[in-house]
Amino acid sequence: MRKFLSLLLSVVLFLMVVPAFAYDAGTYTGTGQGMLGEIKVEVTFGEDAIENIEVVSCNDSAGIADVAIAKVPADIVTYQSLGVDAATSATITSMGILEAVADAVAQAGGDVEALKDVAVDKVAGEEVAMEADVVIIGGGGAGLAAATAAAEGGASVILVEKGAAYGGNTILSGGYFQAAHPDYLEYAPLTEGQKSEIERYIALEPKDERMAGWQAAVKEQYKAHIDAGNEYLFDSPELHMIQTYDGGDYLGDSALIEMMAYKDVEAMDWLSEHGFTWKPSTVAIVGSIWMRCKASDTYASGQGFIKILGDAFAAAGGQSVFDCKAEHLIQDETGKIVGVTGVSTVDGTPYSFKAGKGVIIACGGFGANVEMRQEYDELWGNLTAAVPTTNAPTITGDGIVMAKEVGAALTGMGQIQMLPLADPVSGRTSNVIGEGTNMYVNQEGKRFVDESSRRDVLAKAILAQTGSYCYVISTFWNSRMDADYKNNYHLYLDDLIAEGAVVAADTLEELAEKIGCPADVFVETCTNFNKYAAESNDPECGRVVFPENAALEMEGPFYACKRAPAVHHTMGGIKVNTKNQVEAEDGSIIAGLYAAGEVTGGFHGSNRLGGNAVSEVIATGRNAATNLLAE
Ligand SMILES: Cc1cc2nc3c(=O)[nH]c(=O)nc-3n(C[C@H](O)[C@H](O)[C@H](O)COP(=O)(O)OP(=O)(O)OC[C@H]3O[C@@H](n4cnc5c(N)ncnc54)[C@H](O)[C@@H]3O)c2cc1C
Structure with a gap:
């Protein structure tokens, strides 16, 4: 019965x-x-x-x-x-x-x-309580680097991820990793423009003692490089530091910048030890300032970092809880952080994660949170929902809110980066053909900016053009395509043309006609640009740094890719020290709490160099975990 x-x-x-x-x-x-x-x-x-x-x-x-x-x-x-x-x-x-x-x-x-109309009624279950030595919030590059380093260091680790899989902005990224690694310099020649830039950096008025030390080091290293008769690219972590500090208007913290530039190089080696392999080339990307960016030779865009670290974390016995939004940090009676609460994004089941040793917040910036970007923005004044973003929808500043609740200090929150070259409608970056340092033209067929400039300079210049967009012009050798005509996101040229993101033509005149700008002006612009690139001298826009492949191959085919600025990176966030420990508003350390990746502030000042985020998030994720375990 x-x-x-x-x-x-x-x-x-x-x-x-x-x-x-x-x-x-x-x-x-x-x-x-x-x-x-x-x-x-x-x-x-x-x-x-x-x-x-x-x-x-x-x-x-x-x-x-x-x-x-x-x-x-x-x-x-x-x-x-x-x-x-x-x-x-x-x-x-x-x-x-x-x-x-x-x-x-x-x-x-x-x-x-x-x-x-069939309702999907999902019923929340009883609270799920879990426990580990280390709890990590967020499964992007910083979270996975922290999780892997902690698990390999012998800790039990739980990673809590709001989305249904690892990735965040890291998996969407171009995957360009900026680090002054000495093993990759011989690929690129040292141009006259780069030589004059090095001299300029050495001669800058130092903003503090640390910067003066970097300049003295670069002076010596550069002299040794030239004295040895080297004709290839000069680079060093100290030059990287000066450029990062200068590129962010000296609003970054020089101690954090120094830690980052050294640890970026270590992070590259650490990734290699885990099976990550790199293209031999070292390139400049939009706003990277130097030819210092490396990328995977196997995986599309940012996918390799997530795959390699996701596998390493699993192999080290780590545990992940997906579709779970971390909500509040748990403090004991002394104020130490001892865990975090969460909620299932699928059915509302509550979670609590107890952390024996500490919590690492690694849940990214707030580029996809329109309210927060409007509240904090000090640079653009109009970052409404109508302005597209390159970010994943889960990147909503949750970590900043959580940290603030327990008294964490925030820094640089008003500094928000617009990526100059995104899809004008969707903000996507993957449907692109052309290097970010190629020639840009406006709807009138004219150049309007030094394309090797900082990202904020480029974005402002593009926003001032007719329609607030530009076209990036390329031929095969500066298209960033491989021999199969795939871009670095592994998307095929034919598909991008079919989608309307890229316009192709056999002649410059035909390309001008297709994008609707005056052919005679456009052809003259291209001819002049090639001359300036050959001479590293650009009287029109004042550009001096031209990578070897900057000029157009005049036999074509030619490609134009329409691009416009989109909200991209939030430079401000949780204030941390060089151990990635979170600082309270009174300058003390919040025990048991670390933060890493884009959720933190203090590294990039008012403008982040292209390629400086992926390296920073891997380096600081690892740094946070190593220091937490050593505590
Ligand atoms: C399209 C694009 C291209 C880019 N290209 C480059 C590039 O080529 N080079 C470069 O240096 N930088 C690039 N950047 C910037 C760089 O990718 C990011 O700054 C970096 O990947 C951020 O890493 P992260 O680990 O801090 O955060 P993310 O990778 O964004 O990961 C954060 C994770 O936390 C999760 N999360 C959020 N809130 C919660 C919560 N409450 N609970 C649990 N989980 C949560 C998110 O779902 C996400 O998975 C690019 C960015 C974008 C968007």
Whole structure:
């Protein structure tokens, strides 16, 4: 009797939560629109249920789209609903899958609109309590570096991640890692422009003793470089420090900058020890100032950092809790941080994570939080929701709010970076062809800025042009494409042309016509630019630093990529010392609390150099964990 009642109850519950719909049973292929073209699914229907969904093709970036592919079809089948949530970090792919399944439902004679209305009632469970030596908030580059270093150092570690997978902004990034590593210099020649820049940095008025020390070191190192007859690029961590400090208007903390530049080099070696392999080239990216950026020779964009560190963390026995938003830090009676509370973003289940040794906040900046960026911005004055961002939707400043609640000091919060070259509508950076240091033209076909400048200078100059956009012009050798015509996000040129992000033409005149600017002016601009690049002398825009591949190859084909500024990086955040310990407003250390990555402030001042974030987040994540374990 009891068995019968329990069966009856199950049937009643099933009927309550899973409404019956009628389908023509069979397997149907549906299509939807993803970020990069069509998504195809095969959906198998019984007579009254969706039984199985398989995503058979999807061009969206692996690593990012995977989350949606794992989550959305499973949820549709579980809840028999087209009203399921998108995966937080892969919204467009999720919507494409939903559209494709709806297409299949329609073919099977199902009622698409009724299925969209099926409520997905998820019931919060009892509180889940977990415990480890170290709790890390956020699974981007900083969080995974901290988690891996802590787990490999022998600690038990729990990583709490708001999204359905690791990644954050790190996985979306171009993956350019700025570090003055001595092993990669011989690839690039030392140009006349670079020589005059080194002299200029040595001669700058020092802002403090630390900077004077860096300048003295560079003077000696540079002399030795030239005396040895080296004709390749000069670089050193001390030059990196001067450029970072100067590039942020001396608003960064020189002690943090010094720590970062040395630890960036160590972080490169640490990543290599974990199997990360690098392209031999060392390049300049938009606003990087120097040819100091390295990238993976295997993975697209920022995906390698996440894959390598995610695997290393798992191998070291680390544990991750996904779809869980950390909410509040837990303090003991002495004020020491002893854990964090969280809540499931799927069903509202509460969590508490007890940390025996300490907590590391690594949950990124606040570029995707419109309210916060409007509250704090001191540079742009109008960062409304209408201004696109390059950031992942989960990058909403939660760590800053949590730290503030326990009395942490914040620094540089008004310093927000606009990336000069993003998609004018979506803010995407992946649909690009061309180096960020190539020639830019406005709608009138003219140059308007020294393209090797700082990012804030470039963004302001672009915003002042007709329509507040520009075109980056390239030919193959400065297109940043590989031999298969894929960009560094591994997206194919043909797809980017089809999408409308890139315009291609065989002649300069044809390109001018296609982008709607006067052909004679445009051709003259290109001819002059090549001359200036050859002579490292640009009387029009005052540019002196031209990488070897800056000029256009005049035989074409030629490419134009329309770009505009988008909210990109928040330089301010939680105040930390060189051990990445969090400082309180009175200057004391908050025991048990560390922070690393974009959630912190003090490294970049008013303007971050391109490539300086990915290196900083890996270096400081590792630094935080190492110091926490040594405490
Ligand atoms: C499109 C793009 C391109 C870029 N390209 C480059 C480049 O080439 N070189 C470079 O140096 N820099 C680049 N940057 C900047 C750089 O990628 C970021 O500054 C850096 O990756 C931030 O790393 P992070 O670990 O601090 O944060 P993120 O990688 O953003 O990770 C933060 C993580 O915390 C999670 N999280 C947030 N809130 C919570 C919470 N409450 N609870 C739990 N988890 C939470 C998020 O979901 C996310 O996974 C780029 C940025 C973007 C957006």
